[in-house]
Structures are given as structure tokens and as C-alpha cells.
Amino acid sequence: MRSRLARHSELRPSPEVLGEWFAATGTRLLTIDPDSSRFAVNSTDGRAYDPGNDIFLGREVGDGTAWFAQSGELANGQSARDAGLSPVLREVVTVGLAIVQWHATSGFCERCGASSTPSNGWFERICSRCGRQIYPRTDPAMICAVLDERDRLLLGHQVSWPTGRCSLLAGFVEAGESAEQAVIREVGEESGVQLSAVRYLASQPWPFPRSLMMGFVARGSGEPVVDGIELGWAQWVSREELAEGLASGEWAVPSSVSIAGRIIARWRAGELPSPD
């Protein structure tokens, strides 16, 4: 899916242009609380652009509305996890939250330990001692719709979730591992199901704090066996079984805000590509 935001990364070090956009009517300023992941949207209210405070996120594709963010404590504010955010708001909050949280937790150089300062319009930091350029790291993660030979879907319930909640199996990609290898390893570790084919579908940035969730569809076989520590149960379900479980309230699956929910919805509609 195309971005709804033109980031204009080449203009991040250009306070003159950004100052004009900041002052324009209709420009939106997000205040983001890095601790609570809450945010508020305001106008810039005639205040002058401050490169030491205001983070340029981009302009909306279409009407050109400019979006900036700043870090700040919020007693109230809207949750970044809110399912009702518009696509544009979801995108700017995801970018803003990733950047604001990164600065809040990344004050020191990982090579020499000296303090670092924001640079390049807040999308970079520079070490004060060794000059190292530091970028916000994104953690790769994977989530997979595992299908058996009868096109049933593997769903799992994490012990930490409310009773009945279930989703696709997921996990982080480890150092030195490809995303496909992580899919095969995680599904095997969590459920004992062995995969014979893995196909990439789509990805979603996940701002809690900075992951990139990559979605896959795979062919698997074998009866699921869980350890009872991470997963409480995992089982193959048909479309009819899932529909009944959701209708009766016995089960709940993620909403379509998340890539997990969208992949499950595509499987229910028979729209997932074959992994083979």
C-alpha cells in the first residue's frame, strides 16, 4: 500500500522551507508522549518553527497538509493503539511515535558510550565524541498464516491473552536470520508444525516501539503441540469452525487494524495466495 505521506527527507536540514510549512494554515502538530504512547493533534497556532523541538514528518499526498511532531507529557490524549484512527493519522502517529521514543531512549553512542545529539531533522543522531551517525533501528518481526493441506488455518492462544483470544503465530527475527528462516523456526518452536513452503505477503510498521511486522503465508503439516508457557493452545481451524467460534463469542481474533487481522480476514474470504 502506498504511503499517504510525502516525507521530503531531503528537506529535513532546511529550516527555511520547514518554517514556511510550519506556519501554513492547516499544518498539524502532533504532541506525542513517549512513555504512554498517547498523542494529541493541534494546529501550530502561529508559533515559529523550532528545529530544536519540532520534527517534520511529511506532507499529506493530495492536499499537502504538513505534519510535525513534538515530544511532550500528556495526562490524557488519544492512544496510538486506538483502532479508529484514520489511515493518515495512523501513519503520522506511527512515524512520530517511532522517532520520539527513539530519542527518549537513545541518548548515548553504542560504540563509545558518549552522549549523542539529534541531527538531520531528528531522523539521525551524532555522537559527540566519535562522530558516529546513529539511526533509529527497526526490529524485524514475522507473522504467518500457516495452512494445512485442507486449507485450515493454524491459530494460537498466548497464555498472557484473555481467554479465547487467538491469532497467527508470530515472533522476532533473530540476528543473522532471514525472515523466511524465522518463520520456519518460530512456527516449529511454538507449535511443532513443520513448514514446506513459505511466501511473503506484506508488511506493517508497528510502533510499540519500532518493529516491522512482515506477513507470510506457509504450508504446514502435523498436529500442533504447545509448551503451555508461551502458547496455551494452538489448533487447525476451518473457516466454518472459526465463524462459529467468533459468532458464539468463544473466540476472538485481532481487528483489521493489524496485519494479523487483515491476513485472517483474507483467509476467511478465500483471498490468500497459495504458499506452494
Ligand SMILES: [Zn+2]
Ligand atoms: Zn561514539
